[in-house]
Amino acid sequence: MSLMNWFEDKRRFGGLIGAFIEKATKGYIFSEREKDRYIKIDTTKGLWTRCDNCENMLYVRFLRQNKRICEECGYHLQMSSTERIELLIDRGTWYPMDEDMTARDVLKFSDEDSYKNRIAFYQKRTGLTDAIQTGIGQLNGIPIALGVMDFQFMGGSMGSVVGEKITRLIEYATRASMPLIIVCSSGGARMQEGTLSLMQMAKISSVLQIHQAQKRLLYIAILTYPTTGGVTASFGMLGDIIIAEPKAYIAFAGKRVIEQTLRQKIPDGFQVAESLFDHGLLDLIVPRNLLKGVLSEIFELYNAAPCKKFQNSFFK
Amino acid sequence: MGFGTGALVLQQTSVAAPRFASISQVNGSSLDAFRNGADLPLCSHLQSHRNGIAQGSGQAGFATTRSSNKLLQTRIDSETSRVVAKIRKGKKSAETEYPWPEKLKGDEQEGYLEFLSGFKPLPTKPKPVTLPFERPLVDLENKIDEVRELANKTGMDFSEQIKELEQKYDQVRRDLYLHLTPVQRLSVARHPNRPTFLDHVLNITDKWVELHGDRGGYDDPALVCGIGKIEGMSFMFMGHQKGRNTKENIYRNFAMPTPNGYRKALRMMRHADHHGFPILSFIDTPGAYAGIKAEELGQGEAIAHNLREMFGLRVPIITTVIGEGGSGGALAIGCCDKMIMLENAVYYVASPEACAAILWKTAAAAPKATEALRITGMELMKLDVVDEVIPEPLGGAHSDPVLTSKNIKATILKYMKELLKLDPETLMKQRVAKFRQMGAVEEGVEVDAHIKRNMKKREAPLGSEDPRLLTSGLQQSLDVKISAVEGTTSHVNASATRSVE
Numbered sequence: 009m010s011l012m013n014w015f016e017d018k019r020r021f022g023g024l025i026g027a028f029i030e031k032a033t034k035g036y037i038f039s040e041r042e043k044d045r046y047i048k049i050d051t052t053k054g055l056w057t058r059c060d061n062c063e064n065m066l067y068v069r070f071l072r073q074n075k076r077i078c079e080e081c082g083y084h085l086q087m088s089s090t091e092r093i094e095l096l097i098d099r100g101t102w103y104p105m106d107e108d109m110t111a112r113d114v115l116k117f118s119d120e121d122s123y124k125n126r127i128a129f130y131q132k133r134t135g136l137t138d139a140i141q142t143g144i145g146q147l148n149g150i151p152i153a154l155g156v157m158d159f160q161f162m163g164g165s166m167g168s169v170v171g172e173k174i175t176r177l178i179e180y181a182t183r184a185s186m187p188l189i190i191v192c193s194s195g196g197a198r199m200q201e202g203t204l205s206l207m208q209m210a211k212i213s214s215v216l217q218i219h220q221a222q223k224r225l226l227y228i229a230i231l232t233y234p235t236t237g238g239v240t241a242s243f244g245m246l247g248d249i250i251i252a253e254p255k256a257y258i259a260f261a262g263k264r265v266i267e268q269t270l271r272q273k274i275p276d277g278f279q280v281a282e283s284l285f286d287h288g289l290l291d292l293i294v295p296r297n298l299l300k301g302v303l304s305e306i307f308e309l310y311n312a313a314p315c316k317k318f319q320n321s322f323f324k
Numbered sequence: 325m326g327f328g329t330g331a332l333v334l335q336q337t338s339v340a341a342p343r344f345a346s347i348s349q350v351n352g353s354s355l356d357a358f359r360n361g362a363d364l365p366l367c368s369h370l371q372s373h374r375n376g377i378a379q380g381s382g383q384a385g386f387a388t389t390r391s392s393n394k395l396l397q398t399r400i401d402s403e404t405s406r407v408v409a410k411i412r413k414g415k416k417s418a419e420t421e422y423p424w425p426e427k428l429k430g431d432e433q434e435g436y437l438e439f440l441s442g443f444k445p446l447p448t449k450p451k452p453v454t455l456p457f458e459r460p461l462v463d464l465e466n467k468i469d470e471v472r473e474l475a476n477k478t479g480m481d482f483s484e485q486i487k488e489l490e491q492k493y494d495q496v497r498r499d500l501y502l503h504l505t506p507v508q509r510l511s512v513a514r515h516p517n518r519p520t521f522l523d524h525v526l527n528i529t530d531k532w533v534e535l536h537g538d539r540g541g542y543d544d545p546a547l548v549c550g551i552g553k554i555e556g557m558s559f560m561f562m563g564h565q566k567g568r569n570t571k572e573n574i575y576r577n578f579a580m581p582t583p584n585g586y587r588k589a590l591r592m593m594r595h596a597d598h599h600g601f602p603i604l605s606f607i608d609t610p611g612a613y614a615g616i617k618a619e620e621l622g623q624g625e626a627i628a629h630n631l632r633e634m635f636g637l638r639v640p641i642i643t644t645v646i647g648e649g650g651s652g653g654a655l656a657i658g659c660c661d662k663m664i665m666l667e668n669a670v671y672y673v674a675s676p677e678a679c680a681a682i683l684w685k686t687a688a689a690a691p692k693a694t695e696a697l698r699i700t701g702m703e704l705m706k707l708d709v710v711d712e713v714i715p716e717p718l719g720g721a722h723s724d725p726v727l728t729s730k731n732i733k734a735t736i737l738k739y740m741k742e743l744l745k746l747d748p749e750t751l752m753k754q755r756v757a758k759f760r761q762m763g764a765v766e767e768g769v770e771v772d773a774h775i776k777r778n779m780k781k782r783e784a785p786l787g788s789e790d791p792r793l794l795t796s797g798l799q800q801s802l803d804v805k806i807s808a809v810e811g812t813t814s815h816v817n818a819s820a821t822r823s824v825e
Contacts, residue, residue, distance in 0.1 A: 088778065089779075089780075090778055090779065090780045093780045094780070099783065100783045100784065100785075101783065101784050102780055102781075102782060102783045102784060103782055103783075103784040104779065104780065104781070104782055106767070107771070107776060107779060108767055108768070108769065108770060108771045108776075109765050109766070109767045110765070110766045110767070110769075110771060111765065111766070112764045112765055112766045114707070114764040115696065115697070115698050117696050117697075118696065119683040119684055119689075119692075119693075119696065120683070120684065120685075131775040132774070132775065134778060135774070135775065135776065135777040135778030135779070136775075136776065136778055136779055137771055137775060137776050137779065141779055141780065143780075143782075144784075145784070168763035168764050168765050169765050171763050172763050172765050175760070197651070197673050197674070199673060199674050199679050199682070199683060199697070200683075201673075201764075202672070202673055202697045202698050202699070202707075203671055203672060203673055203697075203698070203699065203704055203707070203709055204707060204709070204762060204763055204764065205673050206651055206652070206655055206671075206672075206673040207655075207709060207759060207762040207763065208762075208763060209631060209652065209655060210631055210655055210658075210659045210759045210762075211759045211760060211762060211763065213628065213631035213632045213634075213635065213659070214631075214632075214635040214659070214755070214756045214759050214760070215756070215760075216632055217632050217633075217635040217636050217756075218635075218756070220632075221632070221636050222636070238651075238652060238673075240624035240625075240628075241623075241624040241627040241628055241631075241652040241656075242627075242628050242631055242652075243628070244624065244628070245622070245624050245625040245628040245629075246628045246629070246632055259619060259624075260612070260614075260618075260619060260623040260624035260627075260652075261612075261614030261618075261619065261623070265614045266614050266615060266616060266619070269613075269614045269615060270615055270616065274616065278616065278619070279619060287620045287621075287622070288622075289622050289625060
């Protein structure tokens with residue numbers, strides 16, 4: 009059965025883990041070379057940063073004002089979850105949910121470093137409790153339920169906390185008849201929580217079934233750079249409207265997995281948002297500076313549907 | 325096929341290179357011969373699509389010859405048989421193989437669906453494969469054989485020694501198989517001779533018909549769906565199908581479905597919901613197929629839609645993991661009311677090799693990853709993911725497939741009888757509740773302000789939200805009425821105690 013072994017060998021990297029596995033699992037061990045190349049978006053440490061696309065030097069303060077879009081080439085750099093909330097939610101209306109929820113090491117998982125230590129490290133470094141922030145707020149006056157994932161925390165990996173927070177958010181949105189927006193940015197499922205991470209996909213999909221299919225409420229998924237693995241295979245692709253940012257990397261299996269499976273070079277621009285758009289998998293590609301306006305106008309359109317079965321009051 | 329048109333048929337009296345070992349059983353009616361696994365002649369004049377044949381295990385290049393009533397296939401190899409050709413009118417067309425016989429004898433009332441199944445017993449018994457941890461057993465067995473041979477050769481009486489050795493063999497075997505480590509269980513789950521989905525289905529069901537196609541461009545051989553009857557009740561079966569040898573594996577793509585496979589499963593699930601078949605799904609896949617075409621067709625989207633739709637089905641769903649359960653590719657048909665695993669089956673979010681390469685940076689750490697990820701049935705039962713673990717016969721499922729299938733059937737029927745008593749609303753709520761309680765988080769403990777310094781603080785004035793609506797989601801799910809079924813309340817209670825810490 010050498011062929012089977014070969015095939016199994018070539019499937020070293022699993023689909024749900026997606027791409028950006030190093031980011032998701034890296035500890036604090038940096039070599040000197042990596043320290044130089046690591047671009048910190050943390051503005052307290054540097055005044056200038058470099059665009060990933062055109063290598064242009066960008067002044068961080070102006071970059072933040074410009075919603076982290078490069079002035080030269082229009083490339084959307086990574087944005088932290090707090091900034092994204094400020095981008096979308098009106099000032100003075102944010103009400104966070106489940107701020108104190110943290111991960112538990114139920115498997116007692118320990119690779120080079122124990123799971124508990126890794127969590128503590130990332131919490132200290134990023135100032136977030138886990139890879140997602142959820143809450144309610146108003147978007148141009150419309151109350152919405154918003155969840156924003158953050159790639160800085162363990163590569164946005166989806167574990168029990170992410171699953172539970174999103175599930176509670178969706179349940180709240182269902183009970184309050186609010187539209188739901190989730191901004192996805194993830195490297196895949198969290199391996200340290202084993203099969204429980206897998207079941208989070210099913211858990212989120214089950215409450216989405218009630219929210220979307222049974223109660224006919226709106227759910228908009230916004231896919232940002234990068235969205236891979238388990239998130240693409242569950243709530244990322246289940247939106248009534250799927251919006252992607254320009255040039256976002258959206259995939260199920262990472263590039264390396266596919267290259268190993270097929271033993272051939274992958275063409276450039278293969279799993280980029282524009283390519284998915286051409287293949288009919290996305291609804292819209294919306295740049296960041298237009299996002300809030302587009303969303304509020306979409307809500308207006310949906311609210312004006314004359315044959316709505318349930319009277320959802322978007323406007324209080 | 326290599327002979328030109330217009331040649332003459334020669335009646336062939338001898339059979340060259342019979343394909344199936346059961347050739348000797350061919351006698352009497354064609355139906356019996358078919359049922360005994362003999363191979364079937366081609367109907368070269370029928371040009372339509374192959375009807376669900378396992379092309380991989382099949383028979384490329386068959387001649388259209390047959391002797392009068394016998395269903396024999398003869399392979400025309402250049403060494404042995406005589407050349408036989410047929411008068412053909414019109415242009416020569418490609419050979420397609422169908423699993424049904426050309427001539428049917430008699431008016432049979434039953435058994436027609438069997439003709440459509442392309443899944444036949446393998447022509448040659450599969451080579452026994454020993455896993456590394458079974459090596460001591462094999463050595464012992466060889467020793468016993470040696471002693472027996474010696475006894476036969478010399479005529480001396482070694483029966484006592486043989487008995488002793490056999491007892492020792494049984495003891496070692498029992499000790500080995502009752503205490504398998506996760507790494508050993510993983511290798512048994514991936515065993516090349518492990519019974520596949522269709523093996524189990526054909527053992528369990530009285531009647532079976534396979535249905536095909538996703539109505540969207542492709543019929544994925546890796547994911548098989550169909551309708552079968554057990555004890556007077558019909559069910560919708562679906563599962564990943566691995567191949568039984570290398571050729572079949574390539575045809576079945578190693579049980580790694582493409583988006584078309586998942587869309588076929590979705591179509592079948594809706595069909596089952598529409599017509600009232602409970603769904604039995606069987607998981608045995610290393611994962612979903614990772615390829616360029618699969619990504620372009622929307623692999624993630626296909627899985628996501630399956631996940632969501634399964635929670636809206638109003639029929640009972642029971643999932644059995646019979647081999648490997650590879651993350652999303654397995655979960656796409658695995659959102660169930662009851663989850664059952666075989667003793668040596670595994671269910672993981674990432675294969676241990678992938679996990680080792682990512683977290684330990686070296687593939688050699690795969691055994692460590694296997695232990696750490698908790699992928700076996702017993703460990704998952706402790707995490708409340710799996711409802712029951714079916715014990716396998718000693719030696720793994722491949723040593724006694726019929727007994728394994730019988731055990732699976734008994735367990736499935738046991739749970740199905742309970743689930744069929746529920747009305748659809750309760751069933752759906754219970755399914756959501758089952759998955760709602762999976763996961764383990766810490767909450768209720770005040771978190772250090774430094775740890776959440778970068779999270780956006782509350783800006784909305786107090787009292788602006790509706791306090792009734794902000795009860796925790798867990799509380800809501802505890803209010804769900806899960807009446808009339810024992811065993812499910814334990815899930816909810818366990819989760820309540822777990823999160824209140």
